[in-house]
Amino acid sequence: MMIFRQLFDASSSTYTYLLGDGERGEALLIDPVYEQVPRDLALLEELGLRLRATLDTHVHADHVTGAWRLNQRCGSRIALAEAAGATGVNQPLCHGDRIDFGSRYVTVRATPGHTNGCLTYVLDNERMAFTGDSLLIRGCGRTDFQQGSPQQLFASVREQILTLPDDCLLYPAHDYRGITVTSVLEERRFNPRLGGDVDLGDFTGHMNNLNLPHPKLMALAVPANLRCGQPDQDALPAETPAWAPLTLRFSGVWEIEPMTLLEHAGALQIVDVREAPEFIDRLGHLPGARLIPLSQLMNRLDELDRERPVVAVCRSGVRSAQASVLLTKAGFGKVANLAGGMLRWKTEALPVASDSV
Template sequence: MIFRQLFDQQSSTYTYLLADGATGEAVLIDPVFEQVRRDTALIEELQLRLLYTIDTHVHADHVTGAWMHKQRAGSQIAISAASGAEGADRYLTHGDFCPFGARYLSVRATPGHTSGCICLVLDDESMAFTGDCLLIRGTGRTDFQHGDPHAMFRAIHHQIFTLPETCLLYPAHDYRGLTVTSVGEERRFNPRLGGELCEDDFTGYMTNLGLPHPKQIDIAVPANLKCGFAACDPSRMAEPSWAPLSYTFAGIWEINAQWLEENLRAVQIVDVREPDEFNGPLGRIPEARLISLGELAQRAGELGQDRPIVTVCRAGGRSAQATAILRRSGFEAVANLAGGMLRWRAEGRVVENGSV
């Protein structure tokens, strides 16, 4: 069997690719919209055929790539029947099987984070994919989307902790860089519900977390209730080949920072900050040209069509808007530096005129 654990840094989401090596049939668990091109490239390089994508629940922190994969690969969309999502090809219930080649995943209902959460268990019970139900030394939150700490506690104990102790558990998220745990570990060491902790202990813990809502919830939940359907189909757009780019659900192409650092003279870098920022302590990227956002539409004619354009600002917001302005001005090869100078400096990349 082929198994790959993939990561989206922006949302700290894990996507899992499983395939039968003999037949090349594959499934993708919890795909992320912005990573569809990455996932597609891997599937094509491994010469696999994507049968379907499976979302473990309706996510609130990222938009699923299910619909985009269906447009590109013809894969089917699968999600829990209790999710409330529209547009899926298959609605899963407890006890269902999701076959790929000679292997299969079995579906276990694990409500609590949302009412439509599922856990996917490999046929030999050597690994399971727990979504946002059970995390590594933690659990998903239970304070919105019909969450229920009592249901979560029972689901984990009845559907996950009953698996063999050696069964490896792969969550949908981790925010500390951890990648895998096991049933035995979580039964002993999970601080929320392991050891001798009872259901009342768990519900008391969960009802007092006091977490802020996910930043993308107002975008992600409505989109995921339609399985990631995008009103404007970016798969019909010409795919840029001039650099490693990712396409966001907001319709913005973003540049790979490492590639940009290695190819500064191959592009036109347009810094859309104000002059005092351009000359300020954050510094600027070598070869960058200052055209403030408010002047960009009028001065777009100063830029050439001979090289792609990368837009930059402090944190990536103004420069994202700048890409739209430049496209309206007739420039097609345009990308945004996500995270702007803040991320560029945090990654230790080359700057001019900046303070340490």
């Protein structure tokens, strides 16, 4: 079973793509973002996938790649165009190379022009291609820095991307309007820069007169990406909060295991967000828990100490996950959800109380 996910980083409008072979449990990540590595690792864990490699489409100028950080966390190979000249690459790529994941693979097509090291990755059955900034949805990447060339980009797109089958879906590295996908046929017909009857003279004249400002993070991102995202100090940021061993779910919520909560209970604020009758029903409640129903939570924040960690609890973990999100948005810096809620707590035969509110 082929697994495909399109992920989004709002600060840079960057798409990251997960390709996985569900039967063999292997995956690739295309264009990972440094700050989104915890999200990506959580998704891989939930889907039961082992990351074989990260593939960047080019040396990005608007965000730092997560390639090095993922390599340090799970041993994935770092793949990038050999022409980019980056350090830390352990799988330099050239036109025609193949990257396997399980029984599937992508092939590499060199598509320079936006930068000299731009690559497009084409799925084995040519039903999907990942074009980076070489071809955007109804547009293309700029050509005025990082060894860009309008002549090269025109040839790259026309010869390497728009020659794919009409129904091949094209996934770019960015879109600033929230559009997620296009197709070869659409771009061949409707791309105002590269489709229709546009010729090289039209394209070059247009690209040479864009007069765009440089990306705000260019001075930071390009040097970092030439090291594959490795920080100057060679140190990984903390992945897990220090106050307790937690697990980050793909939903963005930190979870605490029941036994871990029991061990750390003395230092925590336990907030039960069920309704009052549930607090004393057959499941009971955690010893020392404070009842603040979810419907009242935002009006009773002053009852909680913002300096102490908060664990939210409910019957199954659903309402308490929502409470965790609300508490985090309200400025509480140490928040977790009890994994599985009272149902799992009871199943594991941990101590409960049944006294009234």
